[in-house]
Amino acid sequence: MMADHGDDFLAASGQARHIPVLLGEVLDALALKQGDRIVDGTFGAGGYSRAILEAGAEVIAIDRDPDAIAAGRALEAESNGRLRLVQAPFSTLDQHGEEVDGVVLDIGVSSMQLDEAGRGFSFRADGPLDMRMAQAGLSAANVVNGFKAGDLARIFGFLGEERHAGRIARMIEARRQKRSFERTLDLADAIETHIGRKPGDKIHPATRVFQALRIYVNDELGELARALFAAERALKPGGRLVVVTFHSLEDRIVKRFIADRADAASGSRYLPQVQARPATFLKGGSAVPGADETARNPRARSARLRAATRTEAPARGDDFSIFGLPKLPGIDAPGER
Numbered sequence: 001m002m003a004d005h006g007d008d009f010l011a012a013s014g015q016a017r018h019i020p021v022l023l024g025e026v027l028d029a030l031a032l033k034q035g036d037r038i039v040d041g042t043f044g045a046g047g048y049s050r051a052i053l054e055a056g057a058e059v060i061a062i063d064r065d066p067d068a069i070a071a072g073r074a075l076e077a078e079s080n081g082r083l084r085l086v087q088a089p090f091s092t093l094d095q096h097g098e099e100v101d102g103v104v105l106d107i108g109v110s111s112m113q114l115d116e117a118g119r120g121f122s123f124r125a126d127g128p129l130d131m132r133m134a135q136a137g138l139s140a141a142n143v144v145n146g147f148k149a150g151d152l153a154r155i156f157g158f159l160g161e162e163r164h165a166g167r168i169a170r171m172i173e174a175r176r177q178k179r180s181f182e183r184t185l186d187l188a189d190a191i192e193t194h195i196g197r198k199p200g201d202k203i204h205p206a207t208r209v210f211q212a213l214r215i216y217v218n219d220e221l222g223e224l225a226r227a228l229f230a231a232e233r234a235l236k237p238g239g240r241l242v243v244v245t246f247h248s249l250e251d252r253i254v255k256r257f258i259a260d261r262a263d264a265a266s267g268s269r270y271l272p273q274v275q276a277r278p279a280t281f282l283k284g285g286s287a288v289p290g291a292d293e294t295a296r297n298p299r300a301r302s303a304r305l306r307a308a309t310r311t312e313a314p315a316r317g318d319d320f321s322i323f324g325l326p327k328l329p330g331i332d333a334p335g336e337r
Contacts (some may be wrong), residue, residue, distance in 0.1 A: 021106065288304050
């Protein structure tokens with residue numbers, strides 16, 4: 001069962017406020033030393049970056065959301081040159097500096113984005129059907145109003161694990177012939193009316209569709225896969241990779257990447273080994289939040305941390321086949337938009 005940290009969190013807490021998830025565990029996994037250079041690939045509200053700076057390290061912080069970059073300028077100014085903000089997808093993290101001592105990624109939508117109705121990530125408040133983290137490119141409205149029902153069903157089914165994906169997609173196709181979907185509440189209400197909702201259900205019937213649209217619009221799984229390859233290229237020998245995920249699709253990608261890169265054998269396990277290949281990462285630990293953290297921060301309840309340490313072996317090529325990503329409409333190949 002997939003869990004996500006979007007509107008489900010809002011429903012549990014009443015509002016979203018930014019609290020860095022698994023912060024202590026992230027800092028432990030980074031094993032920071034004075035003067036280390038760390039890439040915070042998902043800057044957001046700056047929770048990890050601030051803690052890393054306080055530990056004496058330097059930070060290259062990346063975010064594709066211009067609002068996050070603008071909000072972080074004050075922290076950048078306070079850092080005395082130890083924080084550099086970069087507006088870019090985190091899949092480009094190897095293009096913004098020399099080799100680094102650590103890479104940390106906190107995957108998914110930020111509380112700030114959920115809070116702002118005008119960004120269109122949440123159906124708890126009415127807003128435009130947008131969901132674009134970079135505030136450019138294909139929007140959720142473009143997808144909902146322009147994609148065929150079969151393509152919508154594939155997006156809802158795979159990225160949202162929505163069991164009513166086909167029904168919802170056909171409803172959308174029929175309704176938009178009369179009036180297009182432009183607002184978050186319009187889509188959410190249409191899904192609730194079509195699917196129904198049992199009394200006492202805490203999870204809104206539109207939750208998984210909104211999750212799927214957000215992941216698709218921002219190519220979040222492809223971005224994560226590309227970021228892991230970029231981290232392999234950017235990290236020094238002994239450098240640490242630390243990734244915090246919030247649902248099973250993300251965690252599966254990270255787990256498969258670390259397992260593949262820590263495996264020195266090549267070829268299928270069912271066939272004879274063809275050629276030995278040096279491992280590029282050593283498996284590190286994993287962690288999940290404790291009861292105290294989930295009580296303080298409901299957003300943390302589905303989080304999982306995975307870590308690995310870079311070896312001296314040369315980086316391998318970008319092989320998306322290790323992730324088992326399906327080909328989705330509008331994406332030329334798994335991991336490529």
